[in-house]
Amino acid sequence: MDEQMPIFYVGQHETNRTLPVTEDVVLQAHSCNYDMVTTPVTTPSFHSRTLSILSNYNATTNSEEADCTPFPLIPPLTPLDTFLAPTEHVTQQPVVTAPWIDLASPDPLIANLSQQVFKLEVAYAAFCGATSVLIRGPRFRCGASHEPSVTHFAQAILEGLNIGPYLHLSILLPMVESKDEEEPEPVGSLATFAREDFLTGLPKRKSSSFDAHRSWDTWNVVRTICNYHGRLSLALSIPRHLPDVSVQSRWFAEPLRMLELTAESFAKNAKGYPVLTKLAQGFIGRCMRLRTSPWLLLTDVGSIPGLNNPEEIFPMSDGMLSPTKTEDMSRENSKSASPTSSDPTPAEAAAIPQPKKKNKDPTPHLSYIRFLQRNQPVKTTVERFGGGYQDYLQSPLQPLADDLESITYEVFEKDPVKYEWYERAIALALADWHPFGKPASSPDGSIIIAVVGAGRGPLVTRALRAAATTNVKVSVWAVEKNPNAYVLLQKHNLGMWGNAVQIVKSDMRSWQGPVLTDGQIGKVDILVSELLGSFGDNELSPECLDGVQHVLNPGTGISIPASYAAHLTPIASPRLHADIMGRAVSDKDAWEVPYVVFLHQMHYLSSLNPTLTDGHSSKMELPTPNVQQAWEFRHPQPNSTLIQSQMRKGGSVAGGGAGGFSGGDGANDHNARSTTLRFACQKRGICHGLGGYFETVLYKGQSTEKTDNESSKKVELSTNPVTMEEKSKEMISWFPIFFPLKDPLYIPDDSELDVSIWRLTDDRRVWYDWMVEAYVVVKDKRVRIGLSGLHSSRKNGCLM
Incomplete structure (x- = not known):
């Protein structure tokens, strides 16, 4: 496998798998070029037994007794209820909870039975050594008669996380809700047994009330109630036609562990073979370039070939071998390459039975995915250099206080x-x-x-x-x-x-x-x-260049860089928020530090062109983020500024009696800055913090009648995602800076974010204060609906 290329791990999943996934099944799947096979925790026998318990309860309990009759209990699992056992291959395969339970049911009876089944399955899966569990999320349909209870679902997931201390739970959700009003529940689903008394009176949705962000809202509620748990992730089902790129970008920022592709995710080309749209290919390609790329799950696209005939192994000539099969083949080759082995004679070779040629690929969807893997673009310079740094938090350098390695x-x-x-x-x-x-x-x-x-x-x-x-x-x-x-x-x-x-x-x-x-x-x-840092001035470039300016010729001297400006934009980054939550357990000041980080798996909340295209377009173009300038520094400073700074040192009378705004004599107050920026946010989301960048002019050529215009001589560097391609493409020296919010700020559609930030100093150190406010316009009045609170890095400021 070429390390320059993304690696695809592909699994085979059947929603109604009735046969046990044995070691032979796993080996056969590997032979067919799958990397993994999902296995259900419980069997159809257990499903039937649960339905019988529900039926008996309903038959023996009338409506008047329902309020005072305890719910029925699901007995422990028996050997007939599960094929799962603590074997080696169980730890390597995702297990799937029952698709027929309804943890979000408004009927407390159905919800209670579903929770019992769910807890039994999670506990037994943990006992068997499973490490990854796939759970179907609440079902949403445009025009559905009632809303599922997402909070009840989320509470059950939180209980599941507490049951299995080593289990990683993945919630399967569609990228967008289904537009099919008539889409039925799975056969035998407990949702179909919900009592009418608990369905009537619930808020009904209009048949035309399709919402592209509704599925994301569900996920946001679940992960918020679970407090951004480190063992909770997302399994995202990819539709045939992807929604607007703003929706795609929102999902891209989430902790993706699996991408599900069903038969409906594929279209057919002119020859009748399954293919993905250009947008779907682009989204999958982006996800596969994450530091931890998600698994691909092919769902209900056909069973594993050759299970009835283990010798039915076919070559994969039109795709790339899976990582699992590549490893297996290398082992087999090493075993067979013994000094005593010899090639067969021509007569012996002719006697070897040859496999019959197949006119039809038994796994066309898998072959296409391997073909897609083989044709992924080679990683760029920035991706190769920054791959290990993606979304990895680093504390800013202390260039004056520390000697670098x-x-x-x-x-x-x-x-x-x-x-x-x-x-x-x-x-x-x-x-x-x-x-x-x-x-x-x-x-x-x-x-x-x-x-x-x-x-x-x-x-x-x-x-x-x-x-x-x-x-x-x-x-x-x-x-x-x-x-x-x-x-x-x-x-x-x-x-x-x-x-x-x-x-x-x-x-x-x-x-x-x-x-x-x-x-x-x-x-x-x-x-x-x-001396520039990720925010331009965060590593004390202004203070250092002020201190050395006395050696620069005052009449003709040139400073390179000549100027630099800090830029900001609000972002959503659940991954970074969860990481800082983990740090805050042992470091109470973790939320008060601006971190240097290669921002990758994140979403810009404010865009200049938020609705570039929809899911029916063949071109994938990401929105341009709305990045605004906070402030700027220029060098050399006017002599009058430095003279005043010298006068204030030591608290002299000539320097004034007020002292510095943030303490000290105020000798460095000329390098303090503050600003409030307003960002229009067209779509709802969660603000986890601010992404910070800088632009710098290294040298701005002077123009005369005999020379070219000065713009042709301007040399600039930029980490601003809007201008970086134009000014310094593939520059990797600086990663952005991230100003976190301890309490994520929810913003509705068509809202505004006011970002306030200060650069402060007490003559001994420099630090930042920052906060975010959310507003909506109601009857021509701006109404504040959220406030992040003030964060300050004073304790962790950069020492002068």
Whole structure:
């Protein structure tokens, strides 16, 4: 299997499987290129016994006695009630609870019997060593006479999670509710025995009240009542025609463990073979690129071939072998490759009976899925690099307080775009220097470049390359406080750079400047740094560049980067929310930390084009997220700003008597920021936090009558998903930042989110405060319907 390609694990599922799934059945399924087979917990015998208990209860209990008569009890399972046993293959196959129970029934009798059956099955499955249980969710039909009780269903699932401490429960739900009003319940379903007294008086839905988000609403209630449990996941049934991409994106953000494909999920091509629509292919392809890709479950597309004839093994020539079969074949080949083995003679080969050719593929749906697997696009650079980091929470770096390890530098240096763009910026700055008549700060006419926070030296190398390509004489200085990186810089200077670089071990804010040939302290012409964090300013780039600005030539000096802006958008990310919930058990401040994370399995709540296409289109185009700018920093700062900052240090009279807004003298208050942004949310959802990004202008070329316009000389980097493709495609140095909400905020259709965020400082550290408010417009008035509360990272702020 090519590690550049997604791996498909495909299972075979029959909703009415009546025969036991033995080891032979599993082996035969593997031979047919399936990876797994689902197995029911209980048998038709148990189903019949339960129906008899219900029938006897109804026959002996009249309506007047129903309120005071206890519900019947389901006796323990017997050998006739289940084929399941604690065998090795049980731990490797998903088990399925009875599809005929109705945990969401409005009739308390049906709900109680269903819960008893459910608890018996879950407990026995846990005893047998099963690890994955598939549970059919509540059934919704457009125009149905009554609504199922989702809260009762969710409470039963929570009980199931408590019964089996190692069981992973997956709820099977359709991507959209069924539009078929006449869709019947399964034969023998307990739902059909619900008493009319409990169905009348319930709210009825209009026959035209189809809601594409209704199924998701059900899932949201279940996982909320279960408190985002780590062993609760989703099995999503894929329809033939997918809904609007906004609905698809919402489901993509959920904890997908299985994708179900029924016979109805497929269309037929011109030759009569089953195929999936382009949108369905695109959605499955996206899901298969998740860090933990879901299993594919082929449901009721035909039985396993050859169960009656174990020798009926057929080749899979038009698809990719399953991971399971690939492993089995490698074992068989290793066993058969013995030194004593020999190939058959021509006569012996002719005597070997050959399998009859088959005109028809016995598993056309499986063959198509393997074909789809084989034709998946190769993973991009970003996917290959970030695959292990998808939705993995990391605390932001403390670049001033801590010395980074070499492996941390190495991760950044693998970026194929960032340093190329920095070299372009330096080269353009050098090329612009003499045409604009700028004097060099060095007595010998060389332009002085200082790389501050040099790390292991990648920007130093790029500065030297830029000087060589532009044929401009330069003097390069590298300033680094990390004593270990300082040693490596000296090694590079002796070998790679040929002693062309002056190495200085110092905090950049304490560096006095380059020592010139005449012994005087000079100024820097071009100041180069890579201090930006995931939010642009979250790793103290403003404070560091303020502190080193005194070495920059005040008249002609250039800062690379010249400016950077922070951007925000509200997102839904159940996976990240559940992860932080787990951390909060041992860390009470887990909700007050903005995390660096490669956001992947998430959903943008506000989009610029929310309804691009519907499920009948053959083109999959994701909505453009509504990402807004929060604030911006520019360098170099005006001298007046830095003079005022110096006056406030130490609490002098000249600095004013008020002090800083958040404590301290206020010397760094000019780097504080705040904003409130408004986001229109067309569809309902859950806000779990804010996704943060940045855009930076490394160098903005100056224009004259003799040069090109400045836009052609502008060099920019971006992690903003709206502009990243245009400005710095496939850049991997920075992941986004995530500001979590402890209490997820539910928002209805056509609502608005007001996001307020502050960058605060007390002259010793920098931190963020943030909060989100939800509004709806009622009779031309904005009404607040939700409030997240104020979060603050003050305790975990970045130390100056």
